[in-house]
Amino acid sequence: MTSGNPPWYEIDENGQIMVLEVPSRLKSHPEVIRRGLEPTDPWKVGVVYSTSMLKEPLYYIKILDTDTEEAAIFQQLSRQVDTRNHTIPGELTPPETGHPLLITPAMSDFSALLIEGIEYMHDLRITHMDICPGNVLVADPQIDRRYSGVEPGKVYLIDFGSSLQLPLGPGSQHAITLPPSQFRPENGITCFDPYSWDVYCAALTMQQTLKTCYRNDPPRIACLYADWLKGKERGCKAVCHCRPTARRARQVLTGVLWLVRAWEQVKNVLYILKSSLSPPS
Numbered sequence: 715m716t717s718g719n720p721p722w723y724e725i726d727e728n729g730q731i732m733v734l735e736v737p738s739r740l741k742s743h744p745e746v747i748r749r750g751l752e753p754t755d756p757w758k759v760g761v762v763y764s765t766s767m768l769k770e771p772l773y774y775i776k777i778l779d780t781d782t783e784e785a786a787i788f789q790q791l792s793r794q795v796d797t798r799n800h801t802i803p804g805e806l807t808p809p810e811t812g813h814p815l816l817i818t819p820a821m822s823d824f825s826a827l828l829i830e831g832i833e834y835m836h837d838l839r840i841t842h843m844d845i846c847p848g849n850v851l852v853a854d855p856q857i858d859r860r861y862s863g864v865e866p867g868k869v870y871l872i873d874f875g876s877s878l879q880l881p882l883g884p885g886s887q888h889a890i891t892l893p894p895s896q897f898r899p900e901n902g903i904t905c906f907d908p909y910s911w912d913v914y915c916a917a918l919t920m921q922q923t924l925k926t927c928y929r930n931d932p933p934r935i936a937c938l939y940a941d942w943l944k945g946k947e948r949g950c951k952a953v954c955h956c957r958p959t960a961r962r963a964r965q966v967l968t969g970v971l972w973l974v975r976a977w978e979q980v981k982n983v984l985y986i987l988k989s990s991l992s993p994p995s
């Protein structure tokens with residue numbers, strides 16, 4: 715382990731790899747400690763660990779191999795604010811803090827944080843109007859140092875250039891003419907309930923991110939949720955009921971998250987059992 719590159723293992727007194735144990739080197743990494751993260755579950759033994767599934771938000775921590783270009787490529791892609799850029803939001807730990815780690819929120823948590831942010835705005839009768847992958851960021855360590863109050867790993871919406879303050883709240887506001895935005899509605903629709911438009915754009919953002927993160931094998935339940943959120947727009951002129959409000963979406967997601975985690979936990983146990991039968995190469 716002289717290079718410092720993964721896999722990192724805990725070894726017992728007989729020289730055997732302890733597949734269930736999180737390497738002490740990871741637990742004592744300065745950035746893991748500074749962020750108060752507690753890696754508990756191996757996802758790829760020696761390389762990827764997650765924080766506890768019972769504690770939100772859930773994070774994945776990947777120990778990067780410095781012999782690969784992964785860190786440099788991730789850094790370059792995550793700097794691009796472009797609607798075509800669907801790099802999973804995440805944080806690369808600064809080099810001065812030790813071996814580089816990539817910390818990413820779980821997709822389900824990313825969705826929950828995004829919906830929660832939209833619900834908060836809607837409670838204040840503000841609509842973003844241009845939610846898209848390029849306008850959703852996760853706070854990285856560099857920003858943390860410059861702006862006190864920015865929480866590492868938290869999902870932030872940016873670019874309020876098209877945002878609106880509205881006289882009526884969700885469920886009362888009628889459709890308005892849409893301002894310019896990265897996403898456009900289907901079927902040439904030009905008017906939209908602005909609260910419903912934010913939820914629609916959040917659904918498209920989730921769908922694109924899922925496609926990028928999981929390529930051909932996205933979690934079925936996450937796809938179903940994003941489809942439900944997107945709904946089928948009928949071109950409502952008054953209050954739109956084609957999709958849930960942000961509040962309802964957040965409430966349902968809480969239930970979905972429980973199901974996703976239960977399933978992920980089962981998969982994790984199966985993986986650990988498999989790993990314990992054949993030591994990882």
Ligand SMILES: [Zn+2]
Binds near residue numbers: 948949953954955957
């Ligand atoms: Zn509608």
